[in-house]
Amino acid sequence: MSGxxxxxxxxxxxxxxxxDLTSFTPLLIASDYDGTLAPIVDDPALAVPDRRxxxxxxxxxxxxxxxxxIVSGRSIDALQTFVGSQPDVILVGNHGSSLRSDDQxxxxxxxxxxxxxxxxxxxxTEVEAKPTGAAFHYRHADDADAAEMAARRLAGVAxxxxxxxxxxxxxxxxxxxxxxxxxxxxxxxxxxxxxxxGDDETDEAVFKTLDPHDIGIKVGGGDxxxxxxxxxxxxxxxxxxxxxxxxxxxxxx
Numbered sequence: 001m002s003g004x005x006x007x008x009x010x011x012x013x014x015x016x017x018x019x020d021l022t023s024f025t026p027l028l029i030a031s032d033y034d035g036t037l038a039p040i041v042d043d044p045a046l047a048v049p050d051r052r053x054x055x056x057x058x059x060x061x062x063x064x065x066x067x068x069x070i071v072s073g074r075s076i077d078a079l080q081t082f083v084g085s086q087p088d089v090i091l092v093g094n095h096g097s098s099l100r101s102d103d104q105x106x107x108x109x110x111x112x113x114x115x116x117x118x119x120x121x122x123x124x125t126e127v128e129a130k131p132t133g134a135a136f137h138y139r140h141a142d143d144a145d146a147a148e149m150a151a152r153r154l155a156g157v158a159x160x161x162x163x164x165x166x167x168x169x170x171x172x173x174x175x176x177x178x179x180x181x182x183x184x185x186x187x188x189x190x191x192x193x194x195x196x197x198g199d200d201e202t203d204e205a206v207f208k209t210l211d212p213h214d215i216g217i218k219v220g221g222g223d224x225x226x227x228x229x230x231x232x233x234x235x236x237x238x239x240x241x242x243x244x245x246x247x248x249x250x251x252x253x
Contacts, residue, residue, distance in 0.1 A: 009235035010242065014228045017215050018243045024193035024213070025065045029243070030182050030206070031057060031236075033072040033079060035199035036219055039233050040166065042139055044128070049082055050233045056240030061088035063247045067189040071096060071178050073163070073170060073202060075130050094132045095163060095172055095202055096181025107159055108133060111171045114153050122146040132173045133160065139167035165200045179205030195243070197236060 021027065031037055037054055038047045061068035069090035070079055076093040083089065111134040115127040124140035136150040150169040154162045160171040178198075186194055196206045199219035207216040207225035216226035219236060230236060 009238045010230055011228070014215075014217070014230070014239070015242060017228065018195075018239065019246050020213075021193055021195060021215060021243070022246045024191075026189055026191050027066045028069065028182075028185055028189050028191035028194045029057070029060050029066060029240075030069040030071050030185060030194065030196045032178075032198035032200060032203050032219075033070055033074060033082070035166070036197055036233065036236055037070065038082065040199075044137060047082065050237065053233050053237040053240065054083065056237050056244060058086065058088070059244045060240055060247070061086070063244065066247065067185070067191060069182075069185055071181050071185075071196075071198075071206070073135070073165060073168075073200075090185065092178075092181045092185070094130050095170070096178050096184075107157065107173060111154065111157055111160060114157065115150065115171075118146075118150055118153060122149075130170075130172075133171045135168050135170040137168050163202055165202055177205045178202055179209045182206045183209055197230075197239065 034040060034047055037057060038049045041047050057068060060066050067090065068088060069092060071092040072079055073095050074093055076091045079091045079093060112127060112129050115134050115136045118136065119125045119127050122138065122141050122143050124142060125146055126137040128135040128137060138146040147169055151162050151164060154160055154169065154171040157171060159173055163170045163172055182194065182196055193213055194210060195215040196210065197217040197219065198206065204225055210216045215228060217239065218224040218226035218229045219232065230239060
């Protein structure tokens with residue numbers, strides 16, 4: 001029976017895995033932001049977190065021996081704007097890339113210039129500057145060639161790594177990705193097991209690095225290396241609430 005009675009939005013196999021996860025300590029619970037803690041919306045600037053889902057996530061961070069982290073393609077400043085000042089939450093932005101150095105500043109500016117020129121050619125697209133790169137959002141673009149052209153032009157910038165996500169093409173400086181970021185968090189927190197949840201192609205880098213006793217949860221459809229799947233942000237809330245119940249030895253049945 002599910003550890004959370006309201007809705008039964010998670011499969012029994014995931015419910016059992018969450019129960020088993022509590023035998024490991026410390027734990028690292030890491031999550032993407034968009035499509036996981038917050039619903040996907042047309043305007044990225046309006047992607048406020050789902051209250052119930054964020055509350056469950058923050059409750060996990062209050063449990064002794066549990067570390068929580070948001071690992072996102074967004075900047076850390078943007079994440080702080082959405083979730084507020086949360087001392088128990090580790091924030092990793094820009095897909096886990098290293099902080100920008102002075103040598104990278106010129107390249108970042110060049111990336112922004114390249115994408116700004118491209119955006120002028122494709123109405124409905126937007127450019128987002130980031131500390132370690134730039135993003136080209138094409139959710140509102142009518143021209144299907146916008147994404148392909150962005151990837152092609154960004155690939156020509158030395159030192160930039162092109163990442164394609166949901167209705168966004170990004171160029172990131174540095175060698176980091178979400179997989180290496182979560183691996184670093186595992187080491188720094190001393191976590192004996194990891195739960196990671198995400199919905200995007202960039203999250204597959206994490207799923208592929210997880211150990212057999214870890215939990216990877218894909219939100220939504222599509223091929224994935226994750227060992228579990230849920231449908232939407234509402235189900236993510238149930239995952240967090242169920243795990244909180246098991247950790248506090250008070251599962252809701």
